[in-house]
Amino acid sequence: MAITSLFRRTLLGTCITKSLKTPLTRQWRHNYTGPQSIHEILQRPIKDAENRVAVLSTGWVRAIRKHKNHVFLHVSDGSSSEHLQVVSGSDLFEKSQASYGCSLAVEGVLTKSPTEKQTFEVEATSLRVLGHCDPVQYPFKVRKKHRLDYVREHLHLRPRTNYFGALLRMRNAASMAVHEYFQSNGYCFVHTPILTSSDCEGAGEVFHAVAPDENVNKKVKAEESSSKLFFNNGAFLTVSGQLHLETISGAFRKSYCFGPTFRAEKSTGKLHLSEFYMIEAELSFTDRGIEDLIDAIRGLVTSVTGQLYAKHGDDVEFFEKQMPADYREAIRKLATAGSYQAISYTEAVNLLLKNNINFDSPISWGGDLRKEHEKFLVRHFDNSPVFVYDFPRELKPFYARENEDGWTVAAVDLLVPGVGEVVGGSVREERYPILRQRLEELRMDHQYEWYLDLRKFGSVPHAGFGLGFERYLQCLLGIETIKDAIPFPRFYGSCKI
Numbered sequence: 493m494a495i496t497s498l499f500r501r502t503l504l505g506t507c508i509t510k511s512l513k514t515p516l517t518r519q520w521r522h523n524y525t526g527p528q529s530i531h532e533i534l535q536r537p538i539k540d541a542e543n544r545v546a547v548l549s550t551g552w553v554r555a556i557r558k559h560k561n562h563v564f565l566h567v568s569d570g571s572s573s574e575h576l577q578v579v580s581g582s583d584l585f586e587k588s589q590a591s592y593g594c595s596l597a598v599e600g601v602l603t604k605s606p607t608e609k610q611t612f613e614v615e616a617t618s619l620r621v622l623g624h625c626d627p628v629q630y631p632f633k634v635r636k637k638h639r640l641d642y643v644r645e646h647l648h649l650r651p652r653t654n655y656f657g658a659l660l661r662m663r664n665a666a667s668m669a670v671h672e673y674f675q676s677n678g679y680c681f682v683h684t685p686i687l688t689s690s691d692c693e694g695a696g697e698v699f700h701a702v703a704p705d706e707n708v709n710k711k712v713k714a715e716e717s718s719s720k721l722f723f724n725n726g727a728f729l730t731v732s733g734q735l736h737l738e739t740i741s742g743a744f745r746k747s748y749c750f751g752p753t754f755r756a757e758k759s760t761g762k763l764h765l766s767e768f769y770m771i772e773a774e775l776s777f778t779d780r781g782i783e784d785l786i787d788a789i790r791g792l793v794t795s796v797t798g799q800l801y802a803k804h805g806d807d808v809e810f811f812e813k814q815m816p817a818d819y820r821e822a823i824r825k826l827a828t829a830g831s832y833q834a835i836s837y838t839e840a841v842n843l844l845l846k847n848n849i850n851f852d853s854p855i856s857w858g859g860d861l862r863k864e865h866e867k868f869l870v871r872h873f874d875n876s877p878v879f880v881y882d883f884p885r886e887l888k889p890f891y892a893r894e895n896e897d898g899w900t901v902a903a904v905d906l907l908v909p910g911v912g913e914v915v916g917g918s919v920r921e922e923r924y925p926i927l928r929q930r931l932e933e934l935r936m937d938h939q940y941e942w943y944l945d946l947r948k949f950g951s952v953p954h955a956g957f958g959l960g961f962e963r964y965l966q967c968l969l970g971i972e973t974i975k976d977a978i979p980f981p982r983f984y985g986s987c988k989i
């Protein structure tokens with residue numbers, strides 16, 4: 493079939509409508525040879541270029557370079573970190589009315605590129621604009637590097653930028669690497685709920701779920717109104733899947749969840765979102781306590797990071813180019829198990845006191861480690877990832893297992909360059925009387941009878957952790973603010989589109 497007619501059949505709406513009138517046969521579908529993704533084209537064998545095979549592709553114009561008789565177009569479709577270089581005669585280009593940002597169908601022949609920048613290019617025989625883009629109105633301008641905060645104001649168009657293309661592919665690859673790690677290490681993936689009746693962290697940073705009813709317009713407290721009528725109890729958006737995952741860990745040796753998490757912190761800071769993704773895991777029968785937990789956290793982070801470096805080097809490189817050299821060195825350590833350090837909270841406080849730095853928040857035993865303290869500790873260990881463990885009981889939630897000293901609990905945070913805390917976890921208090929006493933002290937026992945049941949019926953030593961997905965990406969890719977590590981950032985004062 494001639495290339496042009498094939499192209500028309502597959503791309504022109506009218507022809508598609510016509511073909512849909514006749515039943516789609518199995519054979520028709522198998523014979524489909526429509527436009528190829530740019531990734532597919534760039535993967536073709538070199539002999540295709542030597543034989544000047546015909547190709548069809550579609551994408552968006554990301555750059556235009558005009559020469560006297562011809563024009564170079566960079567076409568991208570998200571499938572690859574590379575663009576497809578299209579060379580068009582000036583006449584063909586002018587006639588097509590293609591412009592920066594438009595969507596385009598390209599027909600042409602695959603050839604070897606004369607420069608080393610790319611292997612292939614396509615000599616266009618036909619250019620057809622599918623959707624025009626008015627360069628005057630379009631907020632992104634050709635050959636201009638826009639600031640990330642400017643780009644963020646156009647959330648709906650942001651995926652079209654090179655930066656965001658790379659970020660979205662990294663999020664995709666990292667998500668898959670997370671699943672791959674857990675699946676190949678015997679964990680069961682569990683869908684924990686988004687609507688929940690418990691505030692796992694006990695910090696009161698929960699969004700209340702409200703269902704429409706006659707109370708909505710009245711000035712009543714959210715928790716006393718509609719969700720109570722709807723569910724018979726107050727309901728929130730989850731702050732962590734941990735407690736639900738612990739019900740699973742009463743029956744499954746290893747389980748994990750990976751989903752959206754909500755925190756109503758009034759923060760617009762560089763490290764906080766109101767909606768973020770958390771990867772959480774629970775491990776039962778942890779006979780080595782915190783050591784098992786540290787091994788599991790390190791196993792996940794080294795494996796995911798190693799996979800990203802090994803398989804998605806192009807996109808990693810895109811971010812690395814924008815980092816200072818020492819930061820690039822530092823984050824590479826995330827992939828090497830041997831570079832992880834571990835220090836108890838008490839040792840960490842002593843270290844901070846001994847170094848006598850003028851911190852904005854002075855540190856003393858019992859006080860929370862602030863961002864500046866966390867960053868100091870990472871720097872102190874030559875920018876290595878650092879586990880801090882055995883925190884004072886009062887600093888951690890009720891579920892953390894009490895240590896023998898009676899003052900500390902077997903909780904651990906992982907601190908990394910750039911962001912500080914990226915993981916929080918603990919050995920869980922599996923001893924019924926101690927957990928009941930703790931919940932009574934906090935006057936929380938009435939809400940958590942079901943959680944106490946897990947300790948009443950076949951309790952086992954178990955531990956778990958939560959890794960903030962965006963903070964991990966922020967650290968790995970050297971992203972200044974967490975708002976640029978997620979497609980649709982939600983934070984105090986902003987929930988756009």
Ligand code: 4AD
Pocket residue numbers: 692693731732733734755757763764765766768770772773913914915916917918956957958959960961962963964974
């Ligand atoms: O330390 P956190 O609060 O731990 C928990 O929620 C535990 N229940 C997890 C568990 O043991 N299953 O949160 C875990 C991680 C933090 O270390 C941080 O990386 C991330 O979640 N995180 C946030 N990320 C972005 N924006 C926020 N507001 C975040 N709050 C926590």
Ligand code: MG
Pocket residue numbers: 905913915916
């Ligand atoms: Mg924490």
